Amino acid sequence: MEIESALKWLQTTALAQTIAENDVLFPWIESVHVLAIVLVVGTISIVDLRLLGVASLDRAVNRLMRDVLPFTWGAFVVAAITGSLLFSTNAIKYSHNFLFQGKLVLLVLAGLNMAMFHLIGTREIGTWGTKQKTPLVAKAAGGLSLLLWIMVIGFGRGIGFTMH
């Protein structure tokens, strides 16, 4: 039950209580969270569609990743910070919410998928990265990423409907 007491401490911190009790702080932070996740998913889909061989075919894959992923990471940092603030306002209840738990699992899977692609998929990127046809490993990583991020949005949206 150490996690439980840590969560209890979290939601009784001054910051968490301020956000929870203020009329407009929660919706404002939530708005920034939605904007950030929208940009995470929208920008990462540009890379995913390239990996699938669907769009931006005139740009080399690693070049496109260098162009686009800094925006994805920037937005992800904002989403993570705002998400943590929202979580802190009701930490115990969120942690027991099935869709919240599922969303965290999906985020871990998206991270693993990306790490695996960087470890295995990009090994011979020099030979296929400029071509329109991408290898199966790239298509799998891109398709899985798209699927996982769309599910992150779905699970995230569902949390608000299942908290009461």
Add this chain to the structure above:
Amino acid sequence: MTPSFNKSLNIICAWIDQTALSQAIQVTNWVVPTVQTVHIVAIALVASSALMVDLRLIGVFWADRPLNAVVARFLPLVWWPMIVLFATGAILIVGEPARSLKNPAFQLKMTLLIAALIVTGLVQFLVRRRPKFADEGVARRGGAFAIAVVSMLVWASIIFAGRWIAYYA
């Protein structure tokens, strides 16, 4: 809003509310979150594509590529997913007419949407007339910068207003 506007809005909301479709959405509780998820995925495509165009107008993204090539790549992804946004938005309105149509956040969002359509149309028009206008001279550069900033602010505000609908209901 004027009293007569509010009166007609009340009549419209009451009428939508009693339709079979609205009733069906109201009693099926997975419809609204599912349709909202599709709505958010579509706005992710629209807002991110608009951002790529805006960043190119400013000159911080794909500056090595011609403006019209970047616009040709991303502007269709601002326009076409809007069909999905209108369709899913319409379903949400039918499911909760008063909660949306009479909501100040929703009304603000629709006003901002008109602004977004105008600024997106303006980019399309300017690029068609002068394919590289954002890279031609100080005045056009400044104009492109201003358009990009307005576009980013408007799209971000649309997303904010959308989230605030829940808090004015």
